[in-house]
Amino acid sequence: MKQGISLIVNGEARTVDVEPTELLLDVLREKLGVKGPKFACDTGTCGACTVLLNGKSVRSCMILAVEVDGQEIMTVEGFSRNELTPLQESFVEHSSFQCGFCASGMTMVAVELLNKNPDPTKEEVKEAISGNLCRCTGYHSIVQGILGAARKIT
Numbered sequence: 718m719k720q721g722i723s724l725i726v727n728g729e730a731r732t733v734d735v736e737p738t739e740l741l742l743d744v745l746r747e748k749l750g751v752k753g754p755k756f757a758c759d760t761g762t763c764g765a766c767t768v769l770l771n772g773k774s775v776r777s778c779m780i781l782a783v784e785v786d787g788q789e790i791m792t793v794e795g796f797s798r799n800e801l802t803p804l805q806e807s808f809v810e811h812s813s814f815q816c817g818f819c820a821s822g823m824t825m826v827a828v829e830l831l832n833k834n835p836d837p838t839k840e841e842v843k844e845a846i847s848g849n850l851c852r853c854t855g856y857h858s859i860v861q862g863i864l865g866a867a868r869k870i871t
């Protein structure tokens with residue numbers, strides 16, 4: 718039986734009816750039109766579906782929507798403004814992505830890292846993104862993008 722839940726998604730209060738078995742990823746993408754988090758492995762291994770739940774990165778394909786009733790979700794759309802953020806600028810400057818499929822999830826773990834630690838070492842950046850797969854870049858350009866963002870904000 719469907720149940721109504723309330724979420725704050727990218728700063729906006731949203732209500733939606735969900736089945737008890739529906740994944741947060743599916744609710745975001747299919748019911749709320751928030752397509753930044755990507756559907757890929759569906760087994761919690763690739764990180765493409767990563768969002769911030771109350772500021773902490775989680776895999777939205779591993780969480781039921783009903784579990785997060787009343788909580789705050791941020792996706793890559795939450796950073797849409799007229800101007801690029803320092804992280805987005807740095808990703809562009811370092812040509813961090815190729816196909817871009819991993820970019821949303823990588824952005825969310827990078828934001829989480831930089832919020833906690835605005836001046837990370839290369840090893841700390843590698844550790845932060847170690848759970849997110851990228852099939853295109855070999856990761857160097859992504860690491861450089863995050864380090865470049867840290868230089869901009871410190």
Ligand code: FES
Nearest residue numbers: 759761763764778
């Ligand atoms: S789609 Fe969620 S971790 Fe891969």
Ligand code: FES
Nearest residue numbers: 815819851852853
């Ligand atoms: S840029 Fe293609 S998967 Fe990362």
